[in-house]
Amino acid sequence: xxxxxxxxxxxxxxxxxYRSNLTGDAHEVKTKEFTYGANVKQNGQIVRCKECNLIYVxxxxxxxxxxxxxxxxxxxxxxxxxxxAGFKKDMESIGIGKLLDVGCSTGIFLEVAKEKGLDVYGIxxxxxxxxxxxxxxxxxxxxxxxxxxxxxxxxxIVTMWDVLEHLTDPNIELKEIHRILKKDGNLIITxxxxxxxxxxxxxxxxxxxxxxxxxxxxxxxxxxLLNNNKFxxxxxxxxxxxxxxxxxxxxxxxxxxxYNILKLIVKSKLGRFKIRVNTGDTMIVYAKKIYSK
Numbered sequence: 001x002x003x004x005x006x007x008x009x010x011x012x013x014x015x016x017x018y019r020s021n022l023t024g025d026a027h028e029v030k031t032k033e034f035t036y037g038a039n040v041k042q043n044g045q046i047v048r049c050k051e052c053n054l055i056y057v058x059x060x061x062x063x064x065x066x067x068x069x070x071x072x073x074x075x076x077x078x079x080x081x082x083x084x085a086g087f088k089k090d091m092e093s094i095g096i097g098k099l100l101d102v103g104c105s106t107g108i109f110l111e112v113a114k115e116k117g118l119d120v121y122g123i124x125x126x127x128x129x130x131x132x133x134x135x136x137x138x139x140x141x142x143x144x145x146x147x148x149x150x151x152x153x154x155x156x157i158v159t160m161w162d163v164l165e166h167l168t169d170p171n172i173e174l175k176e177i178h179r180i181l182k183k184d185g186n187l188i189i190t191x192x193x194x195x196x197x198x199x200x201x202x203x204x205x206x207x208x209x210x211x212x213x214x215x216x217x218x219x220x221x222x223x224x225l226l227n228n229n230k231f232x233x234x235x236x237x238x239x240x241x242x243x244x245x246x247x248x249x250x251x252x253x254x255x256x257x258x259y260n261i262l263k264l265i266v267k268s269k270l271g272r273f274k275i276r277v278n279t280g281d282t283m284i285v286y287a288k289k290i291y292s293k
Contacts, residue, residue, distance in 0.1 A: 098118070098154065100150075104122030159188045160191075184291070188287075
C-alpha cells in the first residue's frame with residue numbers, strides 16, 4: 001500500500017472519511033472483487049483532501065493494474081442489450097469522426113459507434129474483455145494508453161464511460177488524451193457523483209463505494225482536474241442509464257431484501273422491459289481540448 005498526493009492539487013493533507021475494511025492479504029485479492037457484479041462491499045481508506053476537497057482512496061493498493069488485466073466481468077456482458085440501447089441514446093450528443101473509447105470493456109459502445117459510421121478504436125486492460133472487443137474492431141489495444149503511441153492530434157472524440165474513477169493517476173491518461181485529441185476535439189466522461197443526494201443519504205453504503213473505485217469526483221473537483229490538464233468543461237449534467245430489470249438486479253445482491261423482491265418481478269414479462277433511469281448520482285461531463293500553438 002502506498003500513500004499518494006492528491007492528483008488535483010498535489011497536497012498531502014487529508015482527512016479520513018471511511019477507514020479501510022479490507023480483509024486478508026491485498027496481494028491475494030480475487031479479481032472478481034474488481035468487477036461491478038462482485039457485490040463485495042470492501043474498500044480501502046477513503047479520504048478528503050483538505051485543500052481542494054477531492055475524495056479518493058489513500059493509500060492505494062500496489063497491484064491494481066495486474067488485477068484489471070485478469071478481470072472477467074460476466075455481469076457486464078449479460079447487460080449488453082440494455083447497454084446498447086443506452087449508448088444509442090448517448091450517440092445523439094456525440095459527433096462523427098475518429099473515436100477512441102478508453103476502457104472499452106467488451107466493446108459494446110464501440111459496436112454502437114461503429115454502426116453509426118464512426119472510425120472506432122479502443123483501449124482495454126482486461127485480457128478477457130479485450131478478446132471480446134477485438135471482434136468488433138481490430139483497432140483495440142490491450143495495454144495502457146500511453147503505450148499505444150498514437151499520433152498527435154489523431155482523434156476527434158475520446159470517451160471514458162465509467163473509467164476515470166478506476167485510474168491510479170487520472171493525470172497520466174488526461175495528459176495523453178490531450179496530446180492525441182485534435183485541437184477542436186471532444187472528451188466525454190461519465191463517473192459517479194460523490195456530491196449527489198443518494199451519496200449523501202447512503203454514505204458508506206452508496207453503490208459506488210467499492211474496492212475498484214479509487215476516486216470519487218464531484219462536479220467541482222472533476223472540473224479542477226480537467227482544467228489542470230488543459231480541458232475546458234462545456235457541460236456537466238446528470239446521466240441517464242437504460243436498464244433491463246432482468247439483468248440489472250444482479251448489481252443489487254448486497255441489498256438482500258430489495259434483491260429478493262425484484263427477483264420475483266423479473267421472472268415475469270416485466271423482466272425484459274427497458275427503462276431509462278436517472279438517479280442523479282452519475283454525471284456526464286462534456287469537455288473540449290484547450291488548444292494553444
